[in-house]
Amino acid sequence: MNNQDNRAKTECERKEDLMDYLYGEFSAEQEKSFKKHLLECISCQKEVNEFRAVSTSLKAWHVEGSPNVSLSEIVGETVKKQLPTVATARSVREIISELVAALPAWFRYSSAFAAACSLLLVLMATLNTEVRYDKNGFSFQVALFSKDTAESPTQIDKKQVETLAREMITQMVAEKQEQIKQELEIQISALNKELSEKNSAQLSRVTLELKTEQRERLQRALLELERQKNKKPSEFEDDPFNLWGSLDIKTGDRNTTNN
Amino acid sequence: MSEAILQSWSDSFVELSDNEIIERTLNGEPEAFNLLIRRWERQIYNLAFRMLGKEEDAHDICQETFFSAYRHLSKFRGDAKFSSWIYRIALNCCHTHLRSRSGTNLSLEQQYEDLGYEPTTTVESINETMQRGQVAGLVKKALMGLPPDMREVIIMKEYQDMKFHEIADVLGIPISTVKTRLYTGLNQMKQRLGYLKAAL
Incomplete structure (x- = not known):
């Protein structure tokens, strides 16, 4: 049954256009053109309806709550001090007090x-x-x-x-x-x-x-x-912006994705 | 009184852009980073929850993400979007977490095929006949069964409402790859939802 489905989908190669149309990322002109295509392509019509239904289902899952993270919670005072900070001016009295306190x-x-x-x-x-x-x-x-x-x-x-x-x-x-x-x-x-x-x-x-x-x-x-070694090179590798450049975050399950 | 001062201090930052807040944080106002946390924690938490399926894991990822961001703040490029950067950090944390609990990929499709179930139910009928709570349960199971690279694209598109180019920016992949992953992911979701409904 899956194979039949897949064969039916390969009849139309406009998968990417289908995504643009479904999520409203087409320009007015492109949308008009794709709508024209939809009238003729039964495969695309079917998929648009199915994907809209999937999208509706997905929206049923709500995530409640918030983590309420705060800087003091995630970062200890030591780490805070590692960031460059602007030194505040101290009075002579404060300096003398500190000096006296430091003496035995x-x-x-x-x-x-x-x-x-x-x-x-x-x-x-x-x-x-x-x-x-x-x-x-x-x-x-x-x-x-x-x-x-x-x-x-x-x-x-x-x-x-x-x-x-x-x-x-x-x-x-x-x-x-x-x-x-x-x-x-x-x-x-x-x-x-x-x-x-x-x-x-x-x-x-x-x-x-x-x-x-x-x-x-x-x-x-x-x-x-x-x-x-056995995986496809990551697209992140050349990106200095990626903190975990050496870690492949998306090829892990690639073998299973193309089933 | 102190709360009022804090509030006014916080209000003075509200109008600032993410990049301006980062600049202030790096110039000796570490507390300014709290505003960035407030601004982005919900999105990061939601992303992590849907990637991992567990509240406590999502909370941990959220903390880990902001901790990493804070520690590597000086590496952030000013010409990039902070949102893309923080999403990428969060996703990297999620993937590391998923790798550490390998074997939890359910591969439901295979399991139900083996059991002889038929996805006779269409997704349309799921939405029509089941209650919202039940559908949410099915969706969660089906999504957790998807490969992470498809799951993250679906989450960013469906729940985070991100544009294709934004997703591509976060993942560092071409826009066409994003669309292909989304297409394949939605197809798999359709099938998994059908199998799950049939198995009820």
Whole structure:
């Protein structure tokens, strides 16, 4: 029965015209000409009616719903960053905040301590601080204005104590600063070492991954090449627009299509 | 408030062409790509659903298509149509998916011939005597049984309402080949629908 049908169709060679007519892609003149042909060609008349019925049937299948895809759903943040983006201007405050946040905690605290000591010294100098140590014990005095009285023996002692105290504090601060500096150097060197180790480990891992991936790709390409050997060359091959140029998307079932 | 801002931002893109949106995406506004997704996701989903016959597969293909498009956006040629490009990506994804589940081509014609069924029913009578839902079921089965290269042409012509030259552009084949495939595909559909109805 199929063979009979096929024989009947080969009687008319205007298959492509039939498609144009059926889907309204003829110009007015071409359509007029084909309509004239239809009056004479029973084979084409039959096919027009049958294909119109098939078309009506096809329209019965509706697809409901929508996938509701979003960029964040399909693309992770990492991939998003791979696209070129315009850098936005950042304020100085933001940059400083980021810089401070990046510093290690111990560095932040020791710097704060040094700054506090310096501030204390400045304040003491400004407020005419007197630090005394005598038979009554240790005493501490602050005054907004310095006294211009004659120096008594006890005042000489006071001055000596004050100088001593100043020297002591200066020495303490210097020692602390030296200690912080040393600690900082040790930490930086340790960090450098750690970073270098991490980098080399990461580099080795990435190299290994790349090699594996390349090997897999090569295998896939070889398989694909093998598969395509017995097939007709794809029309997509010369098209740089085709992302999967090497993959044949339409010859797969060609053998079955011409039954 | 933020929704209103988003809406106004989105509205400002509505008038833009596909190519202009792509340009903006590439120039540091990745969120603009969402508008392209909104614009084309339904068509791509419908195409994938009819190519594969399963909702979840269609959803996966849809995601895969837009993911590929986004990642390869810089390769898109500005002188080409985005619709052709995205359809081609989607179809390539569909074909890859179909290859991965090889053996699902039903070859109904052969099966029913073997069983001794006769396609005595015409397609006209199917439309007249069966309910729309039943016809839809038959159509889906018949379409799934077609070779993918015919199926895709029928889908693009009948459901996506594309012109012959547009289909040829997507598939990278001559217009005459598109018409021949459609002709053969419709013939096969006619026969398959007849067999399927007879087998009910």
